[in-house]
Amino acid sequence: MSRRCEKLILLDCVIAASGKLSRMSANLLRVVSRIKVPQRAINSTAARSTNIVLDQKLKDEIYPKIGNREVVGFGINGQATYVDKGSFPCPAIRFKEDTPEILKLREKEKGDWKSLTLDEKKELYRASFCQTYSEMSAPTGEWKAFVAAVLFAFVGAGWLMAFVKKVVYPPPPSTITRDWQEASLQRMLDQEQGIIAGVSSKWDYEKLEWKK
Amino acid sequence: MRNLLLNKTKKDFVVALTIASLSALAYKYGVMEQRRAVFQNFYRNYDADKSYERMKKRGVFDSVNKMIEEGHLSK
Numbered sequence: 113m114s115r116r117c118e119k120l121i122l123l124d125c126v127i128a129a130s131g132k133l134s135r136m137s138a139n140l141l142r143v144v145s146r147i148k149v150p151q152r153a154i155n156s157t158a159a160r161s162t163n164i165v166l167d168q169k170l171k172d173e174i175y176p177k178i179g180n181r182e183v184v185g186f187g188i189n190g191q192a193t194y195v196d197k198g199s200f201p202c203p204a205i206r207f208k209e210d211t212p213e214i215l216k217l218r219e220k221e222k223g224d225w226k227s228l229t230l231d232e233k234k235e236l237y238r239a240s241f242c243q244t245y246s247e248m249s250a251p252t253g254e255w256k257a258f259v260a261a262v263l264f265a266f267v268g269a270g271w272l273m274a275f276v277k278k279v280v281y282p283p284p285p286s287t288i289t290r291d292w293q294e295a296s297l298q299r300m301l302d303q304e305q306g307i308i309a310g311v312s313s314k315w316d317y318e319k320l321e322w323k324k
Numbered sequence: 325m326r327n328l329l330l331n332k333t334k335k336d337f338v339v340a341l342t343i344a345s346l347s348a349l350a351y352k353y354g355v356m357e358q359r360r361a362v363f364q365n366f367y368r369n370y371d372a373d374k375s376y377e378r379m380k381k382r383g384v385f386d387s388v389n390k391m392i393e394e395g396h397l398s399k
Contacts, residue, residue, distance in 0.1 A: 299384070302379065302382035302383075302384050303379065303384050304375060304378075304379060307366075307375075308362065308363060308366045309359070309362055309363075313366075317378065
């Protein structure tokens with residue numbers, strides 16, 4: 113859902129010439145730098161600050177892209193885009209285009225909020241924003257894909273190792289075989305290597321077996 | 325806080341001194357004295373000649389085998 117919301121608006125702006133956009137952002141910065149950015153959470157101050165006034169050149173650039181939406185702040189980078197971002201609560205434009213019903217509600221919003229019903233509050237929120245914070249930060253189950261990919265990588269590595277052992281490697285050295293290792297150990301016992309605290313100290317030379 | 329680093333350093337110095345001396349003592353008794361005891365126990369009842377005969381019988385001494393072959397040493 114969040115990806116759809118972003119694509120609806122961002123893609124339009126991104127595809128446009130980027131040179132124009134950087135100019136647009138510089139202009140928005142100049143115009144908007146002293147405007148108080150509205151908060152998403154409920155705050156106790158009075159109705160929101162004055163609307164942002166853009167000069168006609170900016171308006172001609174922005175409004176074909178965003179349609180009837182209201183510009184409400186500087187946004188993440190000064191461009192008139194909508195992005196749901198947990199770390200930055202205030203996008204530059206409202207999410208939905210302005211309709212007469214929403215404008216009526218906005219007038220009502222300027223009064224006492226106790227007079228708004230819960231449904232009206234929700235409608236106002238959804239007009240300005242695409243997702244709530246809990247929707248934004250909801251778990252996506254993406255980690256399962258990562259775990260699956262890692263496990264596939266292990267399996268692939270296992271197959272590769274089997275192939276290499278069978279086809280590529282020369283036979284192992286003779287010293288690796290069990291017989292050789294046992295003979296090697298027997299020689300160590302014969303030479304009494306480690307007779308004080310090592311291998312031979314664990315061997316009982318009277319009974320010819322390992323010490324219990 | 326004033327002298328925060330200084331006070332912290334003083335405490336840390338005491339702690340470090342304690343830990344260092346405890347580990348030194350632990351090493352001395354846990355490792356050094358144990359090893360000394362093992363060696364002493366071994367050498368208390370060690371018969372070098374018996375060990376030599378045992379090894380000679382298994383044939384690990386190349387020079388001794390050669391001498392036996394040439395007849396300078398009995399088997």
